[in-house]
Amino acid sequence: MKKGKALLEVKGLRVAVAGNEILKGVDLTIRDGEVHAIMGPNGSGKSTLAQVLAGHPAYTVLAGTAQYEGKDLLDMKPEERARAGVFLAFQYPVEVRGITNSYFLRSALNALRRERGEPELDPIDFLQVLEAKLKSIGWDDSMMNRPVNEGFSGGEKKRNEILQLAVLEPRLAILDETDSGLDIDALRTVAEAVNQLRNPKRAFLIVTHYQRLLNYITPDVVHVLADGRIVRSGGPELAQELEAKGYDWLRDGVMVS
Amino acid sequence: MTSIEAHVQQPYKYGFVTDIESEVVPAGLSEDVIRLISGKKGEPEWMLDWRLKAYRNWLKMQEPHWPNVKYGPIDYQAISYYAAPKQQPKLDSLDQVDPKLVATFEKLGIPIEEQKRLTGVAVDAVFDSVSVATTFQAELAKYGVIFCPISQAIREHPDLVQQYIGTVVPYNDNFFAALNSAVFTDGSFVYVPNGVRCPLELSTYFRINASSTGQFERTLIIAEEGSYVSYLEGCSAPMRDENQLHAAVVELVALDRATIKYSTIQNWYPGDEEGRGGIYNFVTKRGKCAGTNSKISWTQVETGSAITWKYPGCILQGDNSIGEFYSVAVTSHRQQADTGTKMIHLGRNTRSTIVSKGISAGRGQNTYRGLVKIMKGAEGARNYSQCDSMLIGDKCGAHTFPYIDVRNSTAIMEHEASTSKIGEDQIFYLRQRGLSAEDAVSMIVNGFCKEVFKELPMEFAVEATRLLGISLEGSVG
Ligand SMILES: Nc1ncnc2c1ncn2[C@@H]1O[C@H](COP(=O)(O)OP(=O)(O)OP(=O)(O)O)[C@@H](O)[C@H]1O
Ligand SMILES: [Mg+2]
Numbered sequence: 001m002k003k004g005k006a007l008l009e010v011k012g013l014r015v016a017v018a019g020n021e022i023l024k025g026v027d028l029t030i031r032d033g034e035v036h037a038i039m040g041p042n043g044s045g046k047s048t049l050a051q052v053l054a055g056h057p058a059y060t061v062l063a064g065t066a067q068y069e070g071k072d073l074l075d076m077k078p079e080e081r082a083r084a085g086v087f088l089a090f091q092y093p094v095e096v097r098g099i100t101n102s103y104f105l106r107s108a109l110n111a112l113r114r115e116r117g118e119p120e121l122d123p124i125d126f127l128q129v130l131e132a133k134l135k136s137i138g139w140d141d142s143m144m145n146r147p148v149n150e151g152f153s154g155g156e157k158k159r160n161e162i163l164q165l166a167v168l169e170p171r172l173a174i175l176d177e178t179d180s181g182l183d184i185d186a187l188r189t190v191a192e193a194v195n196q197l198r199n200p201k202r203a204f205l206i207v208t209h210y211q212r213l214l215n216y217i218t219p220d221v222v223h224v225l226a227d228g229r230i231v232r233s234g235g236p237e238l239a240q241e242l243e244a245k246g247y248d249w250l251r252d253g254v255m256v257s
Numbered sequence: 258m259t260s261i262e263a264h265v266q267q268p269y270k271y272g273f274v275t276d277i278e279s280e281v282v283p284a285g286l287s288e289d290v291i292r293l294i295s296g297k298k299g300e301p302e303w304m305l306d307w308r309l310k311a312y313r314n315w316l317k318m319q320e321p322h323w324p325n326v327k328y329g330p331i332d333y334q335a336i337s338y339y340a341a342p343k344q345q346p347k348l349d350s351l352d353q354v355d356p357k358l359v360a361t362f363e364k365l366g367i368p369i370e371e372q373k374r375l376t377g378v379a380v381d382a383v384f385d386s387v388s389v390a391t392t393f394q395a396e397l398a399k400y401g402v403i404f405c406p407i408s409q410a411i412r413e414h415p416d417l418v419q420q421y422i423g424t425v426v427p428y429n430d431n432f433f434a435a436l437n438s439a440v441f442t443d444g445s446f447v448y449v450p451n452g453v454r455c456p457l458e459l460s461t462y463f464r465i466n467a468s469s470t471g472q473f474e475r476t477l478i479i480a481e482e483g484s485y486v487s488y489l490e491g492c493s494a495p496m497r498d499e500n501q502l503h504a505a506v507v508e509l510v511a512l513d514r515a516t517i518k519y520s521t522i523q524n525w526y527p528g529d530e531e532g533r534g535g536i537y538n539f540v541t542k543r544g545k546c547a548g549t550n551s552k553i554s555w556t557q558v559e560t561g562s563a564i565t566w567k568y569p570g571c572i573l574q575g576d577n578s579i580g581e582f583y584s585v586a587v588t589s590h591r592q593q594a595d596t597g598t599k600m601i602h603l604g605r606n607t608r609s610t611i612v613s614k615g616i617s618a619g620r621g622q623n624t625y626r627g628l629v630k631i632m633k634g635a636e637g638a639r640n641y642s643q644c645d646s647m648l649i650g651d652k653c654g655a656h657t658f659p660y661i662d663v664r665n666s667t668a669i670m671e672h673e674a675s676t677s678k679i680g681e682d683q684i685f686y687l688r689q690r691g692l693s694a695e696d697a698v699s700m701i702v703n704g705f706c707k708e709v710f711k712e713l714p715m716e717f718a719v720e721a722t723r724l725l726g727i728s729l730e731g732s733v734g
Contacts, residue, residue: 056685
């Protein structure tokens with residue numbers, strides 16, 4: 001199988017937060033159309049990697065590079081990354097009081113459209129775009145008139161992230177534990193929505209703790225992040241192995257090597 | 258300074274000075290100065306007597322220092338109490354307004370020329386101590402609505418003024434109200450007759466221009482039985498290192514079934530980053546719901562002034578009357594605001610609603626101070642209060658002092674309060690979706706203030722949100 005072009009190329013990435021080095025040299029290449037899963041123990045730095053790729057200002061890059069579409073990703077502002085097609089589905093989505101979900105999402109879409117030189121959508125046009133996407137995650141528009149994430153259940157917040165992903169159609173979608181807190185049906189719906197969005201021009205980086213999700217979304221590559229480093233990469237079978245054995249055998253491996 | 262703070266602390270855009278020859282009365286306050294002001298306005302004897310009575314009372318009063326604000330002593334003898342552009346315009350002909358004044362108001366977004374006027378809005382433009390133009394007066398007169406500078410009302414409708422002035426805010430109500438009663442110059446007078454729904458939004462724009470002066474405007478609005486009026490005031494002042502005093506009094510009277518909606522967009526010069534200069538905005542505003550089923554609604558968006566001290570309140574005298582207070586107060590740099598409301602329930606089944614949003618940034622200090630008083634006779638009174646504070650950065654402060662005094666056991670009181678911080682996480686979430694840092698802050702602040710902005714007349718909601726650097730489009734409603 002011919003490999004796609006490298007969409008994201010991370011090399012030797014070291015990142016600190018609040019003075020502590022969390023990522024201690026991460027290398028990762030994601031090509032067009034690929035789905036990568038990242039697994040690893042709590043606190044190993046998975047969210048840190050996701051956040052730093054999206055440009056969260058609290059994270060300091062100590063060393064290393066990240067090229068996205070051949071550009072220096074780390075040099076771009078968060079909104080520039082977003083407009084260039086980097087999307088992060090947050091582990092803990094934020095609430096925005098007084099702003100409807102629908103207004104927020106339309107503003108976001110219009111920010112991307114402006115970047116691409118496309119005309120902005122008015123509320124009516126937007127509704128048409130929205131309709132099909134809502135269906136894909138099994139929602140009606142009642143969730144759209146509520147303030148962004150305010151009073152949403154944990155699962156609803158996650159579904160809302162996937163709705164945004166579906167509407168904003170990024171090139172690189174980073175999902176940080178989107179499966180956590182979803183019931184079985186919601187998990188299947190979300191996974192199906194993601195599968196629908198898979199295409200040769202879009203890549204995924206999926207952070208998860210559970211093999212369960214990967215039963216629905218078959219990854220091309222599975223990585224294990226432990227103590228700030230990718231300690232093992234493999235195919236989908238690696239996830240199954242982890243499910244059976246846990247992480248300890250890998251950690252020991254790190255110590256030996 | 259974070260991007261959030263930088264965005265909230267935008268430079269003041271209205272700080273220019275109009276170069277115009279003015280007649281400024283020498284600094285100082287005395288009975289002679291009061292006689293001079295009264296004389297310039299061509300007032301009847303009773304008005305002068307009232308002023309002098311207020312002045313003599315004021316001399317015995319102490320400047321209040323209970324608000325949660327700090328400032329150096331004010332020298333009342335160093336202020337000039339009257340300043341007016343020369344070549345006073347004739348009030349019956351707007352064409353004769355000095356072009357410099359026309360240009361000034363145009364620059365402030367308040368066109369007073371016939372052909373450029375805002376449709377649906379009648380404007381009274383006050384420059385220092387005088388009104389320079391009032392639009393649509395003749396149009397309003399067809400409905401029996403009087404909308405004119407208060408000095409004109411004192412001359413042309415003395416009975417009405419005499420009947421109501423000082424009935425809601427007595428001349429000795431407080432230190433600044435007494436000072437205002439002694440030296441007040443222009444402000445607006447509104448009278449809406451029985452059963453008339455005022456066909457236009459009424460609006461007054463106050464501009465301070467001369468230095469070393471104070472502005473002491475007085476506004477009186479009377480809504481007769483079954484009438485309705487919506488009134489909005491705006492203001493601004495040049496950037497100067499000195500502090501200028503603005504001590505206004507506003508009185509509203511709503512008779513049976515009348516509704517008065519009073520909105521303020523306060524944008525006085527707030528001073529610079531170091532807290533140099535800016536207006537001291539010490540204001541007394543009160544409405545009396547005198548009639549049954551009457552309603553008074555205050556909406557304020559306070560973004561300016563070095564110091565704000567104001568508590569627009571309602572005396573709910575008529576049975577079933579309703580008082581409302583919706584407020585957004587923003588303090589950035591070193592601004593201080595101590596603002597809130599007083600709801601005094603006298604009548605039966607009276608209801609009041611208080612929604613206060615305080616936003617503090619930089620080293621701003623924002624205090625909500627509110628009093629809800631339910632008197633003995635106010636059977637079935639209800640109050641709902643909601644006070645929300647938002648902090649931007651960690652050098653600012655938010656304070657809440659809700660006072661409650663309930664003397665009737667049937668009263669139902671509800672109070673909610675919250676304090677939140679705009680965090681980097683919240684901003685980041687929005688930026689991750691492609692919004693600029695500025696748009697992100699705007700959206701968050703806009704959402705926070707939504708319940709207040711939706712009370713503003715449409716024509717001004719945009720202006721208010723723009724003042725907070727906010728794009729309104731679609732999000733409020
Ligand atoms: N803003 C922060 N301030 C201080 N420490 C932080 C911050 N963000 C992350 N850390 C620390 O960095 C380490 C890695 O956190 P991260 O969230 O990346 O882990 P994770 O792999 O996503 O864990 P989980 O599986 O629990 O989500 C943790 O020890 C965490 O406490
Ligand atoms: Mg995590």
